[in-house]
Amino acid sequence: MDSKKYGSILRTVSKPARYTGGERGQVIKDKADVLCRWAFCFPDSYEIGMSNLGVRILYGALNSEPDVWCERVYTPWVDMQERMREYGIPLSAHESGDPISEFDIVAFTLQYEMCYTNVLVMLELGGIPERADERGEDDPIVIGGGPCAYNAEPMADFFDIFSIGEGEEALPELARLYIKMKADGTYSRRAFLFRAATELDGFYVPSLYRVEYGEDGTIASFEPVDERVPRRVIKRVVEDFDHAYFPTAPVMPYTEVVHDRIMLEVFRGCIRGCRFCQAGMVYRPVRDRSVETLCRQAEEMYKNTGYDEISLTSLAIDDYTCVGELTDELIKWTNENKISLSLPSLRADSFTRELMAKISGVRSSGLTFAPEAGTQRLRDAINKNVREEDILNAVHIAFEAGKSQVKLYFMIGLPTETDEDVLGIPALAAKVIEEYYKTEGRNKKRPPQVTISTACFIPKPFTPFQWAEQISKEEFVRRQKLIADNIHDRRIKYNFHDSEVSFIEAVLARGDRRLGKVMSEMHRLGACFDAWDEHFSAERWQAAFESAGIDPDFYTRRERAPGEIFPWDVIDVGVTKKFLLSEYEAAKASRPSKNCREGCSGCGALVYGGDTLCRKMRG
Amino acid sequence: MTPVRVAFSKTGSLSFISHLDLMRTVSRILVRADIGIYYTEGFNPHPKLVFALPLSVGAESVSELFDIKVEGEADCGLILSRLRREAPPEMEIRDVYVPSRKFRDIAFAEYDIAIHHKDMPEDGAERVNTLTDSPLVLTKKTKSGEAECDIREYIAALTAELREGDLYIKTRLSADAEHYLNPEYVVLAVRRGLGIEEDDIAPGGDTYSIMRTRILDGAGEDFR
Ligand code: SF4
Numbered sequence: 110m111d112s113k114k115y116g117s118i119l120r121t122v123s124k125p126a127r128y129t130g131g132e133r134g135q136v137i138k139d140k141a142d143v144l145c146r147w148a149f150c151f152p153d154s155y156e157i158g159m160s161n162l163g164v165r166i167l168y169g170a171l172n173s174e175p176d177v178w179c180e181r182v183y184t185p186w187v188d189m190q191e192r193m194r195e196y197g198i199p200l201s202a203h204e205s206g207d208p209i210s211e212f213d214i215v216a217f218t219l220q221y222e223m224c225y226t227n228v229l230v231m232l233e234l235g236g237i238p239e240r241a242d243e244r245g246e247d248d249p250i251v252i253g254g255g256p257c258a259y260n261a262e263p264m265a266d267f268f269d270i271f272s273i274g275e276g277e278e279a280l281p282e283l284a285r286l287y288i289k290m291k292a293d294g295t296y297s298r299r300a301f302l303f304r305a306a307t308e309l310d311g312f313y314v315p316s317l318y319r320v321e322y323g324e325d326g327t328i329a330s331f332e333p334v335d336e337r338v339p340r341r342v343i344k345r346v347v348e349d350f351d352h353a354y355f356p357t358a359p360v361m362p363y364t365e366v367v368h369d370r371i372m373l374e375v376f377r378g379c380i381r382g383c384r385f386c387q388a389g390m391v392y393r394p395v396r397d398r399s400v401e402t403l404c405r406q407a408e409e410m411y412k413n414t415g416y417d418e419i420s421l422t423s424l425a426i427d428d429y430t431c432v433g434e435l436t437d438e439l440i441k442w443t444n445e446n447k448i449s450l451s452l453p454s455l456r457a458d459s460f461t462r463e464l465m466a467k468i469s470g471v472r473s474s475g476l477t478f479a480p481e482a483g484t485q486r487l488r489d490a491i492n493k494n495v496r497e498e499d500i501l502n503a504v505h506i507a508f509e510a511g512k513s514q515v516k517l518y519f520m521i522g523l524p525t526e527t528d529e530d531v532l533g534i535p536a537l538a539a540k541v542i543e544e545y546y547k548t549e550g551r552n553k554k555r556p557p558q559v560t561i562s563t564a565c566f567i568p569k570p571f572t573p574f575q576w577a578e579q580i581s582k583e584e585f586v587r588r589q590k591l592i593a594d595n596i597h598d599r600r601i602k603y604n605f606h607d608s609e610v611s612f613i614e615a616v617l618a619r620g621d622r623r624l625g626k627v628m629s630e631m632h633r634l635g636a637c638f639d640a641w642d643e644h645f646s647a648e649r650w651q652a653a654f655e656s657a658g659i660d661p662d663f664y665t666r667r668e669r670a671p672g673e674i675f676p677w678d679v680i681d682v683g684v685t686k687k688f689l690l691s692e693y694e695a696a697k698a699s700r701p702s703k704n705c706r707e708g709c710s711g712c713g714a715l716v717y718g719g720d721t722l723c724r725k726m727r728g
Numbered sequence: 729m730t731p732v733r734v735a736f737s738k739t740g741s742l743s744f745i746s747h748l749d750l751m752r753t754v755s756r757i758l759v760r761a762d763i764g765i766y767y768t769e770g771f772n773p774h775p776k777l778v779f780a781l782p783l784s785v786g787a788e789s790v791s792e793l794f795d796i797k798v799e800g801e802a803d804c805g806l807i808l809s810r811l812r813r814e815a816p817p818e819m820e821i822r823d824v825y826v827p828s829r830k831f832r833d834i835a836f837a838e839y840d841i842a843i844h845h846k847d848m849p850e851d852g853a854e855r856v857n858t859l860t861d862s863p864l865v866l867t868k869k870t871k872s873g874e875a876e877c878d879i880r881e882y883i884a885a886l887t888a889e890l891r892e893g894d895l896y897i898k899t900r901l902s903a904d905a906e907h908y909l910n911p912e913y914v915v916l917a918v919r920r921g922l923g924i925e926e927d928d929i930a931p932g933g934d935t936y937s938i939m940r941t942r943i944l945d946g947a948g949e950d951f952r
Contacts, residue, residue, distance in 0.1 A: 363752075
C-alpha cells in the first residue's frame with residue numbers, strides 16, 4: 110500500500126506497518142518481463158502469514174521463474190477492512206500495490222479451516238466474484254493449496270482449482286502451462302483448468318466432478334464429468350528433498366511476527382503414525398535433509414537475516430537420525446554468535462541430556478512435551494508411543510538443567526477415551542511436580558510450574574480416525590471440568606480449547622460441497638478472523654447452518670460405515686484407505702503399531718519414488 | 729570498545745514502523761553487517777543501541793541518529809559500507825563517525841510540515857505566522873498522564889507559506905530530554921487555528937506530512 114497516497118488512512122489503523130510493504134528481501138520485477146502474475150494470499154493477518162514457512166518456500170520457488178512474479182497478500186485487520194470498504198480501496202498486493210483482481214492467478218494457502226471465512230472476505234475486497242462459476246475470462250484463476258486442500262470441499266464452490274500436496278514443483282508447472290496457453294492463443298478459463306486437471310499431476314478441479322447424495326445424506330457417487338478427467342488426483346511429493354529449493358533469503362518483516370527466526374526444515378513426513386494426526390499421514394513418505402545441506406542453509410540464512418534463533422521445524426524433530434550430528438555442527442558457530450537453538454517438537458522418549466545441554470541456551474525457562482493422552486491404554490490406542498517413564502525421565506533431565514516450567518499438551522475426546530483416561534491427565538501433572546522435588550540439582554529458587562493444555566479432538570480426513578464420531582460439545586465441557594476439579598495443586602495450571610470452535614473445525618474438516626452455502630451465508634453475516642477468539646461467534650455459525658438448511662451434527666456426531674464414500678476419496682495421498690481402516694481397528698483394540706523405523710507397515714506411501722526413508726528401510 | 733554514531737534517514741513505508749520495530753530492524757542490520765558490535769551483558773544479550781530522539785509513526789526523517797559500540801577500534805568507512813549493504817531500501821545510511829558529544833546536548837529539532845485541505849483558507853499562511861502570538865493550549869501527553877499545556881513554550885520558530893493551495897510549514901521545536909514536542913501537536917494546533925480539521929482521509933483528501941530535517945544543539949548548530 111502506497112504510504113504517501115494512503116498516509117491519512119494508515120495513521121488511523123492499528124499497526125500500519127502490516128500494509129506498507131517495502132521489506133528487505135521482497136521480490137520486485139519489471140512488469141514488462143512478466144508473463145504470469147501470482148497474488149499469493151495468506152487468509153490471516155500479516156503477522157501470522159509472514160511466519161509461514163510453506164509460503165516462504167512457494168514465494169521463492171515461483172519467483173525463481175524469470176517470467177513469473179509472485180507477490181504477497183494478507184487479510185487486512187478489521188479496522189483496515191472498514192476503511193477499505195468506506196473509501197473503495199481494493200485489496201492489493203504488497204510488492205506492487207496493484208489490486209489482486211488484475212493478477213493472472215490468485216492463490217490462497219489453506220492452513221486451517223477457521224481461515225475459510227477470510228478467503229471470502231479477501232475475494233470481496235479484491236473485487237473477484239465469490240463463486241467460481243460466476244467468474245469471467247478476465248477474472249483471475251483462483252487456486253487453493255496447503256494442508257486443508259486435502260479436503261477443501263466446503264470451499265469447492267469458490268475455487269477454480271486446488272493444488273494437492275507439495276507445491277514447490279507443481280505451482281511453477283501450472284504457471285508454465287498458463288504462459289504457454291496464453292502465448293499460443295489456446296487459453297480460456299475452461300481450457301486451462303481442463304488441461305491442468307488432465308495433463309499435470311496434483312491438480313484437482315472441483316467443477317470437473319459431479320457429486321450425488323443418497324437418502325441418508327451420505328455421498329452416493331462422486332464421478333468425473335468427462336472420462337479424460339482422472340478419477341483420483343494424486344498428491345504431489347518432492348522426491349529429492351535434500352536438493353529441493355529452499356529459500357535462504359526470506360523477506361524480513363519490520364514489525365514483529367509470530368515466528369521471527371530461522372526455520373530449518375529438517376525432514377518431511379513422520380515415522381510415527383499417531384492415529385489422530387493428519388500431517389503424519391499426508392506428508393508421507395518420510396524424507397530427510399543431510400546435515401551438510403542443513404548447515405549450509407542455516408549459515409546462509411543467518412548471514413541474510415541476522416536472526417538470533419534457529420528453530421528446527423518438522424513433525425518430531427528428535428526422530429531425525431542425525432539430530433545429534435546436526436546440533437553439534439550448528440553449535441560450533443551459534444553459541445559464539447549468541448544464537449539460540451530451539452526444537453519445538455521434542456518427543457519425551459528420545460529426550461536426552463546431550464540434547465538438553467545443546468538447547469539450554471534457549472531463553473525460555475520451560476519445555477513442552479505432548480503426551481496427548483493421560484493413560485498408557487489410551488496412548489496405545491492413538492499410537493502415541495510414549496510411556497509415562499519417558500515423560501518423567503524427560504522432565505527430570507529438564508529440571509536438572511535448571512528448568513522449572515513444563516508444558517504438557519493433551520487431547521480430550523479421543524476415540525475410546527473414558528473418565529479414567531481423562532483423570533490420568535491431572536494425575537500425570539501431579540507426578541511431574543513430584544519428579545521436580547525428587548530431582549537433585551534442581552533450581553531451588555523457583556517453584557515448579559506445570560501447565561496442562563487440552564485441545565478438543567477433531568477427526569481428520571486421511572487419518573485412522575476419519576471414521577470416528579466427535580463427542581458432543583457438552584461432553585467436552587464435562588471432561589474439561591473433570592480435569593479442572595481434579596487439580597489440587599496451585600502449581601498446576603490448566604488451559605483448554607473452546608469446544609465450540611473445535612466443533613466447527615470438525616464440521617469443516619470432514620465437510621462436503623453442500624457446506625458452500627454455509628460459507629456464503631457466513632460471509633453475508635460478516636464473518637472474518639474466525640481463528641481469533643474475539644471474532645469467532647458460535648451464534649453466527651448456528652445462524653448460517655440454519656439458513657443453509659444444514660445439520661452440522663451430520664458431519665461430527667456420526668460414526669461412519671467402513672464403506673462410506675468420503676468427499677476426500679477423490680484425493681490419493683499414497684496412504685491407503687485399507688491401511689487407515691486397519692489402524693482404526695487396532696485403535697479400538699488399544700493396540701499400537703510399530704513406527705516406520707522399526708519396520709514398514711505398508712501404509713501405501715511407498716508408491717512415491719525418490720530417496721525416501723521408506724526405500725532406505727526396505728533396502 | 730569504541731562508541732560509534734550512525735546518521736540515517738527513514739522515509740516512505742519505513743516511516744510507518746513503530747519505534748520497537750525500528751529497534752528490531754536495526755539490531756538485525758547490525759548483526760548482518762558483522763562489524764564487531766558490542767552486546768549488552770546478561771541473560772538475553774542484544775546489540776547495545778540508543779536512538780537520539782523518538783519519531784512518531786507516519787513521520788519521515790532525513791536526520792536520525794543512533795549510537796552503538798564496537799569492539800576495539802572503529803573503521804567508520806567500513807562500517808558505513810557494511811551498513812549500507814544491509815539496510816532496507818528506505819533506510820539510507822548517511823554518515824558514520826565517532827561522536828564527541830552526548831545525546832543530552834540535543835536542544836532542538838527542525839521539521840518541514842505540509843498540510844493539504846480542500847478548504848484551505850487563502851490567508852492560511854499569514855494566520856499561521858501569527859499563531860504563536862496568542863496561547864496555544866492543547867492536551868499533551870506527559871510522563872504522568874495528560875495535561876493542558878500552552879505549547880508555545882516548545883516552539884522556537886514557526887513560519888508558513890502557501891503554494892498551490894497547500895500549506896508548507898517550517899518549524900523548530902524543542903527536543904531536549906525534558907521538553908520534547910512531538911510535531912503532531914503543531915499539525916493539530918495549525919488545523920485548529922485555521923478551522924480545517926481532517927474530515928476526509930481518503931486518498932487525495934485532507935492529509936499532511938512531516939519530515940524531520942535537522943537536529944540542533946543549544947547554540948542552534950547541527951548536532952553531531
Ligand atoms: S511406506 Fe512404510 S516406511 Fe514408508 S511411511 Fe508408509 S509405513 Fe512408513
